[in-house]
Amino acid sequence: MNNSDPGKAGSFSRRSFLKSIGTTAVATAAAQTQSIAAELEKANAETTIGPGAVPVTLQVNGEALKLQLEPRVTLLDALRNYSSLTGSKEGCDRGTCGACTVMIDDTPVYSCMKLAIEAQGHAITTVEGLAKDGKLTKVQQAFMERDALMCGYCTPGFVMSVSALLKKNFRPTADEVRHACVGNICRCGTYPRIMEAALQAAGVATAMNKTEVITYG
Amino acid sequence: MADTPAPELHWPKDPKYISQSTRRIDAVAKLTGKARYSSDIQAEGWLYGMILRSKWAAARITSINCEKALKVPGIKAAVTVKDGERRIHYYGEELAAVAGTSKTACLDALRAIEVKADELPFAVREEDAMKPDAPKVWDDTDSNVSKPKVTERGEVDKAFSECSAVVEGFFVTPVQIHHPMETHGNTVSWTDEGVTAYASTQGISSVRDGLAGALKVPNSQVRVLTDYMGGGFGAKFGQGVEGTLAARLSKEAKAPVRLMLTRFDQALAVGNRPSSFQKIKLGATADGKLHAFQLESYGTAGIGAGASSAGGGGGADFPAPYLYKIANDNVRVTQTTVAVNAGSARAFRAPGNPTASFAMESILDELAVKMGVDPLELRIKNDPNKERQQEYKVGAERFGWKEKYKKPGSSPGVIKTGIGLASATWGGGGSKNTRGEVQISPDGSVEVRMGVQDLGTGTRTVLAVIAAEVFGLKPEQITVKIGDTHYPPGPGSGGSTTCASISPAIFDTCTNALQQLQTQTGIADARGENWLGACKKLGVNPLTVQGKWQEGLSSRGAGGVQFAEVAVDTETGLVTVKKMTCVHDCGLIINKLTLESQIYGGVIMGMGYALYEQRVMDRQSGVVLNPNFETYKLTGLSDMPEFDIVLLNMPERGVIGIGEPATIPTASAIANAVANAIGVRVSSLPITPDKVLQALGKVPTAKPESVS
Numbered sequence: 001m002n003n004s005d006p007g008k009a010g011s012f013s014r015r016s017f018l019k020s021i022g023t024t025a026v027a028t029a030a031a032q033t034q035s036i037a038a039e040l041e042k043a044n045a046e047t048t049i050g051p052g053a054v055p056v057t058l059q060v061n062g063e064a065l066k067l068q069l070e071p072r073v074t075l076l077d078a079l080r081n082y083s084s085l086t087g088s089k090e091g092c093d094r095g096t097c098g099a100c101t102v103m104i105d106d107t108p109v110y111s112c113m114k115l116a117i118e119a120q121g122h123a124i125t126t127v128e129g130l131a132k133d134g135k136l137t138k139v140q141q142a143f144m145e146r147d148a149l150m151c152g153y154c155t156p157g158f159v160m161s162v163s164a165l166l167k168k169n170f171r172p173t174a175d176e177v178r179h180a181c182v183g184n185i186c187r188c189g190t191y192p193r194i195m196e197a198a199l200q201a202a203g204v205a206t207a208m209n210k211t212e213v214i215t216y217g
Numbered sequence: 218m219a220d221t222p223a224p225e226l227h228w229p230k231d232p233k234y235i236s237q238s239t240r241r242i243d244a245v246a247k248l249t250g251k252a253r254y255s256s257d258i259q260a261e262g263w264l265y266g267m268i269l270r271s272k273w274a275a276a277r278i279t280s281i282n283c284e285k286a287l288k289v290p291g292i293k294a295a296v297t298v299k300d301g302e303r304r305i306h307y308y309g310e311e312l313a314a315v316a317g318t319s320k321t322a323c324l325d326a327l328r329a330i331e332v333k334a335d336e337l338p339f340a341v342r343e344e345d346a347m348k349p350d351a352p353k354v355w356d357d358t359d360s361n362v363s364k365p366k367v368t369e370r371g372e373v374d375k376a377f378s379e380c381s382a383v384v385e386g387f388f389v390t391p392v393q394i395h396h397p398m399e400t401h402g403n404t405v406s407w408t409d410e411g412v413t414a415y416a417s418t419q420g421i422s423s424v425r426d427g428l429a430g431a432l433k434v435p436n437s438q439v440r441v442l443t444d445y446m447g448g449g450f451g452a453k454f455g456q457g458v459e460g461t462l463a464a465r466l467s468k469e470a471k472a473p474v475r476l477m478l479t480r481f482d483q484a485l486a487v488g489n490r491p492s493s494f495q496k497i498k499l500g501a502t503a504d505g506k507l508h509a510f511q512l513e514s515y516g517t518a519g520i521g522a523g524a525s526s527a528g529g530g531g532g533a534d535f536p537a538p539y540l541y542k543i544a545n546d547n548v549r550v551t552q553t554t555v556a557v558n559a560g561s562a563r564a565f566r567a568p569g570n571p572t573a574s575f576a577m578e579s580i581l582d583e584l585a586v587k588m589g590v591d592p593l594e595l596r597i598k599n600d601p602n603k604e605r606q607q608e609y610k611v612g613a614e615r616f617g618w619k620e621k622y623k624k625p626g627s628s629p630g631v632i633k634t635g636i637g638l639a640s641a642t643w644g645g646g647g648s649k650n651t652r653g654e655v656q657i658s659p660d661g662s663v664e665v666r667m668g669v670q671d672l673g674t675g676t677r678t679v680l681a682v683i684a685a686e687v688f689g690l691k692p693e694q695i696t697v698k699i700g701d702t703h704y705p706p707g708p709g710s711g712g713s714t715t716c717a718s719i720s721p722a723i724f725d726t727c728t729n730a731l732q733q734l735q736t737q738t739g740i741a742d743a744r745g746e747n748w749l750g751a752c753k754k755l756g757v758n759p760l761t762v763q764g765k766w767q768e769g770l771s772s773r774g775a776g777g778v779q780f781a782e783v784a785v786d787t788e789t790g791l792v793t794v795k796k797m798t799c800v801h802d803c804g805l806i807i808n809k810l811t812l813e814s815q816i817y818g819g820v821i822m823g824m825g826y827a828l829y830e831q832r833v834m835d836r837q838s839g840v841v842l843n844p845n846f847e848t849y850k851l852t853g854l855s856d857m858p859e860f861d862i863v864l865l866n867m868p869e870r871g872v873i874g875i876g877e878p879a880t881i882p883t884a885s886a887i888a889n890a891v892a893n894a895i896g897v898r899v900s901s902l903p904i905t906p907d908k909v910l911q912a913l914g915k916v917p918t919a920k921p922e923s924v925s
Contacts, residue, residue, distance in 0.1 A: 070321055077320055081265070086257035087250020089447070091398045092480040096846035099398055127250040136248065144244040147810045150818060151673025152247030153398040153447030159248060178855040185846060187398050187448050188673050189821030190814065191854040209860040211813050213236075216607060216802065216867045 049117070056116050060085065061129025069116050075109075076100045078116035079126060087127040087156050091185070098184030101157040102126050108164040110183070127156035130163060138201040139163045148197035150188035157184050162198045171202055226725060226767050228805060228868060234682045236866065238810035239692050242678045243445070243671070252445040255417035256477045258404040264293055264316040266463050266476030267323040269330050270485065271312055274558040274839025275339035275352065276305040278332065281313050285329040291322030294470035295330070296462060305334070306354060306520045307558045308341075308840045309485025311458045316466040316474045339558035341834040343492060343517050346557045354520055354556040361523045361556040362515070366534065371547035376509035380500030383509075384583040388497065388576035389901035391831030392517070393490040394483070394849060395565055399447020401487045402477030403456070405463040411438030412464055416456065417477070419449035419672050420709030425702045427456040432464055443670040443700035450822075451564035452488035454709055459487075484844035488563025489832060491518040491554070493535065495576040499584055502544070507599045509547040510538045515555050516572070523556025535569030539577035540642050541599045558839055559832075564711060566819070567643060567877035571826055571884055575902060578639040578885035582892060586625055592889065593618055593638060604865060605640055608778040608800040612638070615861055616780040616798040626896015631787055634795070637889025638780045639882035645803070645874030646773035647717035651766040652705035653726035655684065657734060658759040661752040663688060664696045665726075669707025669719055671699060674876060675811030676715055680723050682808055687727035689744030705763060713803075713874030717771035720807055720872045726764025733762055771871040777801035777878045779820065781886035782858075785894045787913055790906030792828055792891055794858040797883070802865035804873035809864070816862050816879045823883020825852045828903050 050071035058065040058078065067082050076093070079085040079102075088111055091099035095113040102111045103125040111119075130137045136144065139162050149155040158181060165172055165180035172180070177198045186194070192209050199206040228235065246252035271278075279302055283295035297313045305312075315326040338352035345351055346361040354361050377383055404415040405428075412434055418424045421441040429436045446453070463476035478487065493516035500509040514537070516522075537550045585592040597609050613619065621636050628634050654666040665684050671677045677699060681692040688695075698704065708718040734743050734751055737760065743751035782796040797820050806812055829850035833842040843849040884902055892898040897912045910916050 070319075072321055073319075080257070081259075081320065084259060085250070086253065086259070089254070089399070090256065090477075091400075092846055094480070094845065094847075097398065097480075127248070131249050136245065140245075140248040143248055144240055147241060147244075147814050149241065149244060149247055150675075150811075150814055151398065151448040151671075152243075152252060152445065153254060153673075155247050156250055181854045185398070185851050185853065187396055187450070187822075187851065188814075189818030189852070191821060191852075191857050192817050192860055193814065194854060195857065209862070211809075211860075211862040211864070213806065213809060213864045213866050214611065216604065216865045 056120060058116060058119055058124055059122065060124045061126060071115065071117050073116050074112050075102070075114040075116045075119045076111040079111060085126050085128055089153050089156055091154065097154070098157040098161065099154050101160040101184065103160055103164050106164060106167050108161050127159055130159065137163065139166060139197070142197040142201035146193045146197040146200060148190050148193035150190050154184060154186040158186065158194055162201065165198070166202055171204055172198070174199065226728060226770055228770060228871065229686060232686055234686045234692060236806045236809060236868070239678055239682050239808050241675055241811065242681045242692060242697065254399055254445045254447055255404065255415045255443060256399055256402060258415040258475060260404055260406060260473035263404065263473045263475050264318060264470055265320050265323050266314060266316045266466050266474040267327055268311050268459060268462060268476070268482065269313045269327045270482065271305045271308060271310040273305055273334060273336050274308045274341060275337040276334040277337060278303045278305055278312065278334045280333045282331040283313060285331065286315055286326040289317070289322055289326040289329055291318040292326045293317055293472065294466045295326065296465045296469060298458065298462065304356065307560055309482065309560055311462065311486065314462040314466055314476065316470045339839045341557050341559055341839050342836050343494065343515065343555050343557060345836060346555050347515070354523060354558055358523065363523050363554045365551045365553045368548065368550040371545045373509055373511060373547050373549040376545065376547035377500050379502065380508050381503040382584060382588045383498065383500040384580055384587050385498045386580050386583055386900060388495045388579055390493045390572045390575055391902055392492045393565065393826055393830050394832055395450045395452040395488055396483060396849070396851065397448030397450055397452070400478040400480060400483045401453060401457055401459055403460045403463050404473055404475040405460065405467050406473035407432070407464045407468040411440065413440050413442070414456070414460065414464070415442050416460065417446045418443055418453045419670060419711060420454040421668060421670050421700060421702050422706055423454045423709055424456045424460065428460060428464060431456065431461040441702045446670060446672065448673055449710070450566045451568065451711060454564070454711065457487060480846065481844045484832065484841050484849065486560045488565065489519065489560065490565035490572070491522065491562045492516045493572045497576050497580050499580045501584055501588065505588065505590055505595060505598045506544055507541055508544045510543045511549045512537045513551045515553045517555045517557045518562035519559040520556055521561030522554035535573040537573055539573040540640055541577065541581065542601045559834060566822065567881050570641070570643065570877070570881045571823065574639060574641070574881050574885045575888060578882065579888055579898065579900065582637065582889045583898065591622060596638070596640065600640060602642065602776055604802045605776045605778055608776065608802070608865065611863055612778050612780050612798050612800040615863065618780065621782065625893050628894055633785050633787055633894040634782065635785065635890045635892070635894025636780065636782050637886045637893055638778060639885035639889060641777040641878040641881035643713055643775050643878040643881065644773050645713040645717055645775050647721055647766055647771040647872065648708040648714055649766045650706060651708050651718040651722040652763060653722045654705050654761065654763045655726050655730045656759050656761045657730060657752060657755070659752055659755045659757065661749045662696065663690065663694065664698055665723060666698045666704040667707040667719060667723065668702055668704040669699050669715065670710055672710040674710065674715065674815055675808055676710065676719065678811060679716055679807050680719060683720055683723050684727050687724065687731055688748060690748060713775070713877040715874065716807060717872040717874050718766060721770035722764060722766040724770060725767045726762060729764045730760065730762035734760055769871065772804060772873060775801070775803045775873045775875060775878045777882065779882045779886045781890040783887060783890040783894055785891055785909060787895060790909035792904055792909065794824060794856070794887060796859045798861040799879070800863040800865065801875060801878060802867055803875040804870035805868040806864060806866050807872060812864065812875055813862055815875050817860065819876065819879025820883045821852050823880045824856065824887065826902060827884035827887040831903055
């Protein structure tokens with residue numbers, strides 16, 4: 001592959017865009033014709049990316065992850081199968097369950113719906129990157145204390161969705177937690193506890209549910 | 218040791234950890250991404266595996282050619298499920314599998330496999346498959362319908378004539394799909410030395426036995442490991458076709474193969490809860506006592522139902538009459554099962570019970586309405602179980618049943634509220650074959666070992682809690698090793714029997730170990746603060762002790778009562794669950810925190826059964842129309858009601874189990890609440906907005922029998 005600079009892959013979408021609008025733009029904007037034509041020529045001169053593996057560099061949890069990936073490889077596939085970062089889970093691989101949620105520049109994103117090459121140049125945080133020096137974050141700590149996990153397979157996704165919410169909104173309401181987690185599914189049924197954990201992590205008082213042990217007889 | 222008669226054991230009277238709340242000991246691993254699930258295993262040189270499935274609901278395969286698939290760059294092996302001609306019985310049945318260096322290579326390879334097939338007629342819906350001229354799912358039968366299983370006791374016809382009120386109804390429950398968040402699958406390595414499988418399973422022993430049988434390898438050469446797995450709900454006991462294929466691919470490619478199903482696969486071929494169609498008749502005498510019961514039902518367990526010996530003979534049965542006592546046992550039950558061209562059923566959380574409960578609890582409410590009595594009173598009058606009698610009382614009080622109960626349909630306004638209740642019964646109990654082992658090291662560290670797996674219920678933590686209790690240590694000081702068939706055999710995680718199996722076994726193990734430690738070191742009480750000193754006296758070698766399940770520490774029979782409050786929008790048909798009050802008993806509570814989590818989980822799964830979940834088959838093409846989460850709807854966080862969970866602690870009964878009873882009555886209670894709100898009954902699950910509007914007479918053109 002000619003494309004040895006992983007940074008160039010980031011210009012992929014811009015170049016395609018230029019190609020697609022090229023003809024119209026040239027016809028209607030005479031003054032810019034020359035510069036656009038020059039851009040086009042430059043764009044066309046570049047090698048098409050793929051279908052074979054190309055170098056891709058991802059910034060994951062503050063470290064550069066250098067990989068050789070086909071352009072069609074998703075960020076989730078790259079993390080789970082081309083590196084050892086298996087914390088992000090594959091539950092559906094089509095953007096419906098949220099188990100693969102990561103943060104890209106602090107925004108929660110389904111990593112199964114993002115191509116790895118598109119994620120270049122952004123700060124990616126996975127569940128492995130939350131706890132620093134073995135100390136759980138407030139969100140993780142609250143999930144543990146409230147037992148907001150059972151089998152745990154959806155848990156990394158929920159932790160990322162709640163963590164992303166709390167980065168932007170320090171004191172969310174219950175409705176805001178619901179909204180933040182609307183793209184995550186848990187089959188074991190830990191939702192009431194996830195709600196409690198999210199609010200506890202934010203320091204918001206919560207007493208929606210009651211549980212009690214009584215003696216028989 | 219393990220085989221000497223043990224002195225009678227008793228759970229400690231004043232426990233420090235048992236019955237309290239202990240945090241999940243594997244929470245940190247799961248919350249930081251360190252926990253390695255079966256789908257996370259990256260064995261040295263591992264390959265990706267994928268399965269090619271039938272796109273036909275019924276077909277005769279004449280040839281499968283994998284040559285082109287093997288030429289795809291990165292592909293290392295391709296195998297067919299069976300060479301030569303074969304019959305396909307459902308959409309999604311496994312045809313072949315490939316292994317390659319990447320997922321993308323496997324996707325390309327699946328497209329390159331050439332399959333020649335003659336399509337055959339099929340029937341995917343129960344009513345179609347039951348017709349005498351319907352295409353036969355199995356070639357060796359002349360009907361898709363099994364011989365009815367008939368039970369008749371008492372004098373049913375006479376009894377009905379003695380009743381002062383008789384009600385009849387027809388109730389339908391859908392095929393529900395397990396959909397654990399981690400799909401089925403394994404990473405398997407098959408070399409000359411044997412087979413190692415990292416399986417996403419709820420039964421490492423059954424997977425070992427299954428693999429050994431399918432691969433014709435001695436059991437002793439098969440090792441199954443399940444450190445972490447992402448849910449099963451009854452569908453993950455065997456190695457499955459996918460496990461066998463992964464092993465064969467591994468042998469062929471001389472490399473470990475990780476073959477996890479896709480979400481799409483998950484909806485087709487690895488189990489479901491059978492459907493049911495129940496014609497039910499119930500009568501009571503003037504004093505409100507149930508007097509006569511009659512049920513005719515059919516349902517499908519996919520290809521696993523019907524009359525063929527090849528497909529299995531049952532799977533769609535359920536207990537009837539459910540839970541309540543019928544006077545003089547005046548009961549007539551006729552149940553059949555129908556084979557259809559669809560994936561086979563598997564055990565699904567409380568098999569048969571939510572299905573049975575829905576019709577029974579619904580008809581019971583209809584009877585209450587007809588007799589003009591409170592549905593709660595009718596249950597109290599006819600429920601023979603003494604624990605549930607207390608649960609009705611406690612639950613009704615906390616829920617405010619008396620204050621909230623109104624005549625059906627009397628709620629004013631567009632959004633109507635209603636309440637309903639239903640009950641559960643379950644066996645549970647422990648497996649006496651369970652064994653455990655503990656190793657106490659001279660440095661005081663403790664390792665507990667058992668060949669059991671944690672389905673997500675908190676099995677690991679239960680073992681730590683009991684070991685800590687016996688040794689006077691903290692649960693976090695106990696290292697728990699599970700999920701390995703090299704450890705002493707534990708139970709499969711099913712039937713709500715895990716806790717009642719492992720708790721007595723590990724209690725016996727640790728009690729034995731403590732006695733030996735004390736005998737060996739001469740320290741009268743080695744527990745707690747004396748622990749380190751005692752262990753130091755062990756010298757060089759650790760103390761390894763085994764133990765086994767003992768009588769008297771567990772029992773069977775758990776129950777529960779759930780109360781639901783709903784709001785029904787009569788303009789959109791949308792049902793919202795506002796509140797669930799759940800009162801359950803399961804004997805001695807081991808870990809309150811994880812027990813509550815299981816009740817939440819059961820109820821939430823029951824909400825899905827009530828309102829959202831159903832597999833939809835297309836009668837024209839024979840395919841599953843909703844093999845994904847866009848169209849197969851699961852309960853979400855925003856659907857959560859307010860919860861009130863009450864646990865009835867009964868230490869004197871020992872450990873029982875809770876996973877299943879918690880999910881049994883939920884859908885029934887919700888359905889009753891919906892009927893109470895709108896004054897008419899939606900008699901088929903799930904109660905979707907279209908059915909509510911139809912019941913309210915707001916959909917003039919819909920045919921009442923158009924239930925899939």
